[in-house]
Amino acid sequence: MLQTPSLSIIVAVYNGEQFLAQFFDNIIQQTLTHFEMIVVNDGSTDKSAEIIESYRSSFETFRVFTIENQGVSAARNHGLSQATGKYLAFPDIDDNIHPGMYQKLLEMAETNSLDVATCNGRYVYEDSDKSKIIFPPERLSSTEVLSGDVWLKQALESRKFLHVTWLNIYNHDFIRRHNFSFEPGLRHQDIPWTTEILLAADRVQYTSDIFYDYLIHSNSVSHKTDGDATEVRSAHHYMKILRMLDDINHRYPEKVAKVPACKWQIAKEGLGILHTVDKIKDPALKKKLVEEIFQQGIWSLMWRNANTFRLRWRLGRRYFKLRKLISG
Template sequence: GNLDVATCNGRYVYETKKDIHPIFPLDRLQSTGVLPGHVWLKQALDSRKFLHVTWLNIYRREFIASHRFHFEPGLRHQDIPWTTEVLLAAERVQYTSEQFYDYYIHSESVSHKPDNDDTLMRSARHYMKILEMLDAINQRYPDKVRDISACRWQIAKEGLGIIHTFDSMKDESKKHIIIKEFFDRGIWRLIWKNARTFRLRWRLGRRYLRIKRYRDAA
């Protein structure tokens, strides 16, 4: 058929070559027929094993052009909002659990370089923007998102990751700057609003008291 998006599975291949395994566990995501994009998005996110990556997908060019989907230059982690919106907009998608892509993980990879406070601050800012983009996407597709609780869950989950980034920072003054920005931009409010489960709210609440003192510091 004329698919908007075709998605495959892949393999993680490590430098040692000893441990090769599927990117999507075979018992959690099985091959599908042709589905509306939002149906596949719900199924994929509900598995809790889905990754928002562009490189496991083939997109129909006319579909991308008609929606004017694009990436913002210089913004990392855009696979997350890109995949979310593409699937909410797509009418015909199909997933195969066949592994057609090898993702090589090695020690010289950019994503495996050790972080410092400056790279952690940059990462936090990128993720704040990603959460704002996800929230805007949810508002653009209210009828579809209403039945996909994971569209809200992923905002809270990624937000929790931002807070973990703060915990990794060593310079107290830089930590104060980025946490104040986190609250001033309304990111905490956005995360809390989208955390609908007791477990997520409990995890966020525990960390709130720890970061709040940085926001309140003179």
């Protein structure tokens, strides 16, 4: 009988030729046994396919799928549908994974029957020696096993929590049981994904050990800009995220009642949309976006969920400026 892989490492690749060698070398240095490497080539047009193939012999189980370009969520979902491992990981190819990361998370998960095992990381800045710890230890320290909502409460209240998949491994049966998947075509889809997973999870554990370097660089989709068009697209993505977070809160009312920050984060992410409005230079585009914010109920959603005096004050001081923009 074939042994079930301990871990399925699922990675989406789109035009990643400059990062792939380091990424695969990072995985090799994990010295994992009985795991599967699942690579989803999301319609790359560079030499990614050739580099991927050159690493096939480096892994015991190396599965490659090529799909038409549909974005990271669709690629992850495709990999998820093919995965057979007991646990799942979703690293990004342009980051640095420290040796021992997956061994440590698997040990935590197996020892304590976790739904989610998670660790700390660093922001590393391109062309700079600067780095910054993602979760400062004085804000978030290692935990025992917690229910997901308790961990989410602690994490959000630290005001330093980052909604990402790549610091975590997930119990595959837990993901199957809840039929979780990534939202196709949505940038920053990790925000609703992480929120719902933690509200649903019964057993979560965090180690403050730093195992992952998140590279902030100019080639990242998250950090590219092409002016007003980018800002408007970003605002539309975040408007959808706010609606998704609101739907999630309604699916888990008892747990959300114990985690006030679930509402706080809707208003907080909404403030990000208002900052995006400020960046738009074209008056007509700016006016249209503000009209959408009111007409589609986004403003009401932000205001209803602004559950602190500071948030209400920050939103309130913007209200009349926004109304003036669309009445002129």
